[in-house]
Amino acid sequence: MMKFLHKLTSPPYFYHFSGRLLPWLSGLCLLLLLAGLYGGLVLAPADYQQGDSFRIIYVHVPSAWMSLFIYIVMAVAGGVALVWRIKLAEVIAVSSAPVGASFTFLALITGSLWGKPMWGAWWVWDARLTSELLLLFLYLGVIALYSAIEDKRAAARAVGILALVGVVNIPIIHYSVEWWNTLHQGPTLTKFDAPSIHTSMLIPLLLMAVAFKLYYGIAVLLRARNELLQREPNSGWVAELPEVK
Amino acid sequence: MSRSSLSRAFFFLLQRDLLLAFRRRAEVVNPLLFFVLVISLFPLGVGNKPQLLQDMAPGVIWVAALLAAMLSLESIFRSDFEDGSLEQLLLSAQPAPLLVLAKVTAHWLVTGVPLIITAPLLGMLLGLPGQSIGVLMLTLLLGTPVLSLIGAIGVALTVGLRRGGIILSLLVLPLYVPVLIFASNAVEMAMAGLPIVAQLNILAALLFLALALTPLATTAALRISVS
Numbered sequence: 001m002m003k004f005l006h007k008l009t010s011p012p013y014f015y016h017f018s019g020r021l022l023p024w025l026s027g028l029c030l031l032l033l034l035a036g037l038y039g040g041l042v043l044a045p046a047d048y049q050q051g052d053s054f055r056i057i058y059v060h061v062p063s064a065w066m067s068l069f070i071y072i073v074m075a076v077a078g079g080v081a082l083v084w085r086i087k088l089a090e091v092i093a094v095s096s097a098p099v100g101a102s103f104t105f106l107a108l109i110t111g112s113l114w115g116k117p118m119w120g121a122w123w124v125w126d127a128r129l130t131s132e133l134l135l136l137f138l139y140l141g142v143i144a145l146y147s148a149i150e151d152k153r154a155a156a157r158a159v160g161i162l163a164l165v166g167v168v169n170i171p172i173i174h175y176s177v178e179w180w181n182t183l184h185q186g187p188t189l190t191k192f193d194a195p196s197i198h199t200s201m202l203i204p205l206l207l208m209a210v211a212f213k214l215y216y217g218i219a220v221l222l223r224a225r226n227e228l229l230q231r232e233p234n235s236g237w238v239a240e241l242p243e244v245k
Numbered sequence: 246m247s248r249s250s251l252s253r254a255f256f257f258l259l260q261r262d263l264l265l266a267f268r269r270r271a272e273v274v275n276p277l278l279f280f281v282l283v284i285s286l287f288p289l290g291v292g293n294k295p296q297l298l299q300d301m302a303p304g305v306i307w308v309a310a311l312l313a314a315m316l317s318l319e320s321i322f323r324s325d326f327e328d329g330s331l332e333q334l335l336l337s338a339q340p341a342p343l344l345v346l347a348k349v350t351a352h353w354l355v356t357g358v359p360l361i362i363t364a365p366l367l368g369m370l371l372g373l374p375g376q377s378i379g380v381l382m383l384t385l386l387l388g389t390p391v392l393s394l395i396g397a398i399g400v401a402l403t404v405g406l407r408r409g410g411i412i413l414s415l416l417v418l419p420l421y422v423p424v425l426i427f428a429s430n431a432v433e434m435a436m437a438g439l440p441i442v443a444q445l446n447i448l449a450a451l452l453f454l455a456l457a458l459t460p461l462a463t464t465a466a467l468r469i470s471v472s
Contacts, residue, residue: 082465134419134422137415137418137419138419140415141412141415141416141419144411144412144415144416145402145403145412145416148403148406148409148412149405149406154469154470154472157469158402158466158469158470161398161402161462161465161466161469162398162402162416164462165395165398165420165462166419166420168458169419169420169423172423172451173419173422173423176422176423176426176427176447177422177426180426180430
């Protein structure tokens with residue numbers, strides 16, 4: 001296992017391995033996405049309080065989860081890149097940022113589409129929304145910093161530091177805005193004793209969550225492959241690629 | 246390395262930075278002027294109803310303090326980076342986080358302390374009641390060092406860039422949010438006559454967390470920027 005991981009961190013091996021992995025990931029992602037959407041939009045019953053508009057959670061909740069998950073992935077990869085100087089970790093960290101920012105944006109947009117009929121306002125300065133917005137700014141900061149520094153290896157290490165500082169701040173921001181004021185509904189899934197959501201609604205949601213994770217995997221692999229090619233245009237393994245020849 | 250040589254290095258660098266700051270008084274005065282100017286724009290912009298101004302005062306003063314602190318951040322490392330003394334500092338035998346802490350302390354003494362001293366006057370102009378002005382000063386006393394400490398990371402990351410200003414604000418302002426929320430909340434609570442121990446405790450905790458961790462992050466960022 002360790003040997004495999006070690007091999008995986010070499011750019012050429014990673015490039016070939018991810019190339020073989022991608023079709024499988026894409027197929028599985030598409031399958032789960034279709035199943036989740038069918039289950040969520042057709043099979044699941046309308047909510048007794050919110051009617052059909054609750055169905056937006058099938059996009060909203062997985063994107064919100066992904067927005068946090070990707071930030072943590074980015075911070076961990078950034079930390080690994082800082083400590084061990086592994087090129088692949090640098091590439092994963094910087095490739096994750098735009099994907100994470102898109103999911104954060106999607107969560108904000110779907111949230112406000114849902115908020116208009118439910119709360120009667122597109123935007124409320126509520127704890128969850130505000131911390132999500134700040135998360136978006138943290139992502140944008142990472143992207144801006146990476147694109148501003150010329151030397152891409154130095155830029156990736158700078159991004160690692162920023163991501164680690166941001167990850168320390170995320171819980172602080174989350175709780176500070178939570179204590180500041182709150183309107184967003186409480187958690188419906190993380191109550192362990194009895195989830196307050198019906199199984200027929202829950203299963204599509206979980207399918208969608210896995211599909212979104214796979215989508216992130218696909219997107220980050222594609223971006224990482226692209227980034228590797230851009231970083232090492234003159235190296236031998238790139239010259240030998242059949243698509244380059 | 247003995248303890249006395251560590252504290253000598255710290256105070257020597259602190260003294261040097263303070264001396265440099267007083268040689269360039271404009272840089273010291275400008276953030277303060279900016280702070281006063283931004284606050285005086287609010288009564289003009291939102292109207293001069295005393296109740297409205299009083300309600301907004303804690304937030305307005307704190308947001309202005311945030312912006313003023315951010316405006317002055319570049320001076321922590323910029324000139325040292327340009328004349329090469331930053332590299333010498335990082336190469337010196339003394340631990341770099343300690344030297345970073347000395348530079349940040351100098352920055353806070355030069356830009357943070359004047360804000361704390363001017364704040365009561367501005368609070369009175371916006372109609373803050375007497376007992377909350379003390380709380381405002383207390384929150385600034387606990388909060389502005391955190392702004393300098395966190396801001397130093399942002400400057401360290403962007404000091405090598407030709408136009409780091411806009412990026413600096415994008416990096417630093419989201420990280421300032423917790424300080425803003427707890428500090429302005431404490432002042433609001435004090436205005437309402439409610440207890441503020443919790444908010445002050447959290448601000449103090451943020452200060453100690455920042456004191457312990459940010460010099461390390463700043464040092465790592467500086468090493469990337471000068472390399």
